[in-house]
Amino acid sequence: xxxxxxxxxxxxxxxxxxxxxxxxxxxxxxxxxxxxxxxxxxxxxxxxxxxxxxxxxxxxxxxxxxxxxxxxxxxxxxxxxxxxxxxxxxxxxxxxxxxxxxxxxxxxxxxx
Amino acid sequence: xxxxxxxxxxxxxxxxxxxxxxxxxxxxxxxxxxxxxxxxxxxxxxxxxxxxxxxxxxxxxxxxxxxxxxxxxxxxxxxxxxxxxxxxxxxxxxxxxxxxxxxxxxxxxxxxxx
Numbered sequence: 001x002x003x004x005x006x007x008x009x010x011x012x013x014x015x016x017x018x019x020x021x022x023x024x025x026x027x028x029x030x031x032x033x034x035x036x037x038x039x040x041x042x043x044x045x046x047x048x049x050x051x052x053x054x055x056x057x058x059x060x061x062x063x064x065x066x067x068x069x070x071x072x073x074x075x076x077x078x079x080x081x082x083x084x085x086x087x088x089x090x091x092x093x094x095x096x097x098x099x100x101x102x103x104x105x106x107x108x109x110x111x112x
Numbered sequence: 113x114x115x116x117x118x119x120x121x122x123x124x125x126x127x128x129x130x131x132x133x134x135x136x137x138x139x140x141x142x143x144x145x146x147x148x149x150x151x152x153x154x155x156x157x158x159x160x161x162x163x164x165x166x167x168x169x170x171x172x173x174x175x176x177x178x179x180x181x182x183x184x185x186x187x188x189x190x191x192x193x194x195x196x197x198x199x200x201x202x203x204x205x206x207x208x209x210x211x212x213x214x215x216x217x218x219x220x221x222x223x224x225x226x
Binding site for chain 1: 213
Protein backbone atom coordinates (compact mmCIF):
# COMPACT_ATOMS: atom_id res chain seq x y z
CA UNK A 1 0.00 0.00 0.00
CA UNK A 2 0.87 3.68 -0.03
CA UNK A 3 3.57 4.58 2.46
CA UNK A 4 3.17 8.35 2.21
CA UNK A 5 1.64 8.66 5.69
CA UNK A 6 4.21 6.69 7.70
CA UNK A 7 6.09 9.72 9.00
CA UNK A 8 3.27 12.22 9.10
CA UNK A 9 1.49 13.54 12.18
CA UNK A 10 -1.45 11.31 13.04
CA UNK A 11 -4.85 12.17 14.42
CA UNK A 12 -6.73 9.23 15.88
CA UNK A 13 -10.48 9.56 16.46
CA UNK A 14 -13.31 7.30 17.47
CA UNK A 15 -15.86 6.45 14.81
CA UNK A 16 -18.81 8.78 15.16
CA UNK A 17 -16.83 11.57 16.80
CA UNK A 18 -16.06 14.87 15.09
CA UNK A 19 -12.55 15.39 13.70
CA UNK A 20 -10.65 18.64 13.44
CA UNK A 21 -7.58 18.76 11.23
CA UNK A 22 -5.46 21.88 11.43
CA UNK A 23 -3.10 23.54 9.00
CA UNK A 24 -0.87 26.59 9.27
CA UNK A 25 -0.06 28.33 6.02
CA UNK A 26 2.85 30.60 5.34
CA UNK A 27 1.92 33.09 2.62
CA UNK A 28 -0.16 36.03 3.80
CA UNK A 29 -0.89 36.82 0.15
CA UNK A 30 -2.62 33.47 -0.42
CA UNK A 31 -6.21 34.03 -1.46
CA UNK A 32 -7.50 30.55 -2.05
CA UNK A 33 -7.27 27.39 0.04
CA UNK A 34 -8.17 23.77 -0.54
CA UNK A 35 -8.35 20.56 1.41
CA UNK A 36 -7.48 17.30 -0.29
CA UNK A 37 -7.89 13.73 0.90
CA UNK A 38 -5.50 10.99 -0.17
CA UNK A 39 -6.36 7.35 0.40
CA UNK A 40 -3.75 4.65 0.25
CA UNK A 41 -2.62 3.96 -3.31
CA UNK A 42 -4.63 6.81 -4.83
CA UNK A 43 -4.11 10.39 -5.91
CA UNK A 44 -5.29 13.32 -3.79
CA UNK A 45 -9.01 14.02 -4.04
CA UNK A 46 -10.61 17.46 -3.70
CA UNK A 47 -12.77 17.85 -0.57
CA UNK A 48 -13.61 21.51 -0.13
CA UNK A 49 -12.23 24.95 -0.91
CA UNK A 50 -12.52 28.47 0.48
CA UNK A 51 -11.57 31.92 -0.76
CA UNK A 52 -9.87 34.46 1.46
CA UNK A 53 -12.94 36.72 1.54
CA UNK A 54 -14.72 34.04 3.58
CA UNK A 55 -14.02 32.61 7.01
CA UNK A 56 -16.23 29.53 6.88
CA UNK A 57 -17.62 27.20 4.27
CA UNK A 58 -19.69 24.08 4.73
CA UNK A 59 -20.02 20.98 2.63
CA UNK A 60 -21.53 17.62 3.25
CA UNK A 61 -20.22 16.57 6.69
CA UNK A 62 -17.22 18.86 6.26
CA UNK A 63 -16.57 22.47 7.24
CA UNK A 64 -13.52 24.55 6.48
CA UNK A 65 -12.59 27.47 8.70
CA UNK A 66 -10.13 30.16 7.74
CA UNK A 67 -8.42 32.54 10.17
CA UNK A 68 -6.33 34.95 8.14
CA UNK A 69 -5.11 36.81 11.21
CA UNK A 70 -3.08 33.84 12.37
CA UNK A 71 -2.82 32.17 8.96
CA UNK A 72 -4.66 29.07 10.10
CA UNK A 73 -6.95 26.72 8.23
CA UNK A 74 -8.95 23.86 9.68
CA UNK A 75 -11.07 21.04 8.35
CA UNK A 76 -13.87 19.71 10.50
CA UNK A 77 -15.41 16.34 9.71
CA UNK A 78 -18.69 15.54 11.43
CA UNK A 79 -19.53 12.01 12.55
CA UNK A 80 -16.23 10.58 11.35
CA UNK A 81 -16.51 7.27 9.52
CA UNK A 82 -13.94 4.53 8.78
CA UNK A 83 -13.95 5.66 5.15
CA UNK A 84 -12.56 9.01 6.29
CA UNK A 85 -9.27 7.36 7.21
CA UNK A 86 -6.70 8.91 4.89
CA UNK A 87 -3.98 11.53 4.65
CA UNK A 88 -5.34 15.08 4.50
CA UNK A 89 -3.50 17.94 2.83
CA UNK A 90 -4.18 21.64 2.91
CA UNK A 91 -3.05 23.67 -0.09
CA UNK A 92 -2.85 27.40 -0.80
CA UNK A 93 -2.75 29.55 -3.92
CA UNK A 94 -2.06 33.23 -4.46
CA UNK A 95 -3.08 35.50 -7.31
CA UNK A 96 -3.79 34.43 -10.86
CA UNK A 97 -1.10 31.78 -10.74
CA UNK A 98 -2.59 28.28 -10.85
CA UNK A 99 0.19 26.86 -8.72
CA UNK A 100 -0.87 25.21 -5.45
CA UNK A 101 1.50 24.85 -2.50
CA UNK A 102 0.70 21.76 -0.45
CA UNK A 103 1.27 21.25 3.25
CA UNK A 104 2.97 18.12 4.57
CA UNK A 105 -0.20 16.24 5.33
CA UNK A 106 -1.86 14.73 8.40
CA UNK A 107 -2.95 11.13 8.75
CA UNK A 108 -6.47 10.62 10.09
CA UNK A 109 -7.03 7.23 11.67
CA UNK A 110 -10.59 6.27 12.63
CA UNK A 111 -11.00 3.69 15.38
CA UNK A 112 -14.04 1.44 15.03
CA UNK B 113 -16.53 10.24 -17.17
CA UNK B 114 -12.93 9.11 -17.21
CA UNK B 115 -10.69 10.91 -14.81
CA UNK B 116 -7.03 11.70 -15.34
CA UNK B 117 -5.29 8.67 -16.80
CA UNK B 118 -1.68 7.86 -16.09
CA UNK B 119 0.57 5.12 -17.38
CA UNK B 120 2.32 3.04 -16.38
CA UNK B 121 1.00 2.59 -12.83
CA UNK B 122 4.28 1.05 -11.74
CA UNK B 123 7.73 1.31 -13.25
CA UNK B 124 10.90 -0.37 -12.07
CA UNK B 125 14.07 0.52 -13.89
CA UNK B 126 17.80 0.50 -13.42
CA UNK B 127 19.88 3.56 -12.78
CA UNK B 128 20.88 5.26 -16.02
CA UNK B 129 17.85 4.17 -17.99
CA UNK B 130 15.37 6.56 -19.56
CA UNK B 131 11.90 6.66 -18.04
CA UNK B 132 8.82 8.14 -19.67
CA UNK B 133 5.62 8.74 -17.73
CA UNK B 134 2.39 9.48 -19.56
CA UNK B 135 -0.73 11.44 -18.73
CA UNK B 136 -4.08 12.04 -20.34
CA UNK B 137 -5.94 14.92 -18.64
CA UNK B 138 -9.69 15.17 -18.27
CA UNK B 139 -11.25 16.19 -21.58
CA UNK B 140 -11.84 19.93 -21.70
CA UNK B 141 -9.38 20.78 -18.93
CA UNK B 142 -6.76 23.26 -20.09
CA UNK B 143 -4.24 23.16 -17.25
CA UNK B 144 -2.05 20.16 -16.52
CA UNK B 145 0.27 19.63 -13.58
CA UNK B 146 3.05 17.15 -12.81
CA UNK B 147 3.80 16.44 -9.14
CA UNK B 148 6.25 14.21 -7.31
CA UNK B 149 5.46 12.74 -3.90
CA UNK B 150 7.97 11.31 -1.44
CA UNK B 151 7.94 10.75 2.29
CA UNK B 152 10.76 13.20 2.80
CA UNK B 153 9.55 16.08 0.64
CA UNK B 154 5.82 15.54 0.45
CA UNK B 155 3.92 16.62 -2.66
CA UNK B 156 5.98 18.88 -4.92
CA UNK B 157 4.90 20.61 -8.10
CA UNK B 158 7.37 19.92 -10.89
CA UNK B 159 5.82 21.79 -13.81
CA UNK B 160 2.48 22.98 -15.07
CA UNK B 161 1.05 23.74 -18.49
CA UNK B 162 -1.77 26.00 -19.54
CA UNK B 163 -3.23 25.51 -23.01
CA UNK B 164 -0.31 23.17 -23.76
CA UNK B 165 2.28 25.84 -22.93
CA UNK B 166 4.68 25.35 -19.98
CA UNK B 167 3.99 28.14 -17.49
CA UNK B 168 6.09 27.29 -14.47
CA UNK B 169 8.87 24.70 -14.50
CA UNK B 170 10.71 25.99 -11.45
CA UNK B 171 10.06 22.73 -9.64
CA UNK B 172 11.83 20.57 -12.18
CA UNK B 173 14.80 19.15 -10.26
CA UNK B 174 17.43 19.35 -12.96
CA UNK B 175 18.15 18.92 -16.63
CA UNK B 176 17.55 15.20 -16.39
CA UNK B 177 13.85 15.96 -16.17
CA UNK B 178 11.81 17.20 -19.13
CA UNK B 179 8.10 17.49 -19.82
CA UNK B 180 6.10 17.99 -22.97
CA UNK B 181 2.51 18.56 -23.90
CA UNK B 182 2.17 18.14 -27.64
CA UNK B 183 -1.62 18.49 -27.55
CA UNK B 184 -4.47 19.08 -25.16
CA UNK B 185 -5.00 15.40 -24.42
CA UNK B 186 -1.49 14.13 -23.75
CA UNK B 187 1.59 14.95 -21.73
CA UNK B 188 4.83 13.17 -20.92
CA UNK B 189 7.39 13.49 -18.15
CA UNK B 190 10.78 12.07 -19.05
CA UNK B 191 13.75 11.33 -16.83
CA UNK B 192 17.04 10.67 -18.57
CA UNK B 193 19.20 9.28 -17.09
CA UNK B 194 17.26 8.06 -14.07
CA UNK B 195 18.83 7.87 -10.60
CA UNK B 196 17.77 6.04 -7.41
CA UNK B 197 16.81 9.36 -5.78
CA UNK B 198 14.16 9.80 -8.47
CA UNK B 199 12.17 6.97 -6.88
CA UNK B 200 8.80 8.44 -5.93
CA UNK B 201 5.15 8.50 -6.90
CA UNK B 202 4.54 10.87 -9.80
CA UNK B 203 1.08 12.39 -10.15
CA UNK B 204 -0.52 14.19 -13.03
CA UNK B 205 -3.45 16.53 -12.38
CA UNK B 206 -5.65 18.69 -14.55
CA UNK B 207 -7.99 21.62 -13.99
CA UNK B 208 -10.16 24.16 -15.75
CA UNK B 209 -9.05 27.76 -16.05
CA UNK B 210 -12.09 28.93 -14.15
CA UNK B 211 -11.20 26.72 -11.19
CA UNK B 212 -7.40 26.62 -11.20
CA UNK B 213 -7.18 25.47 -7.64
CA UNK B 214 -9.56 22.56 -8.05
CA UNK B 215 -7.21 20.02 -9.51
CA UNK B 216 -8.18 16.47 -10.37
CA UNK B 217 -5.40 13.98 -9.78
CA UNK B 218 -4.62 10.77 -11.59
CA UNK B 219 -3.81 7.53 -9.76
CA UNK B 220 -0.08 8.15 -10.00
CA UNK B 221 2.93 6.24 -11.31
CA UNK B 222 5.11 4.59 -8.69
CA UNK B 223 8.68 4.76 -9.98
CA UNK B 224 11.46 2.67 -8.49
CA UNK B 225 14.99 3.19 -9.74
CA UNK B 226 17.46 0.55 -8.60
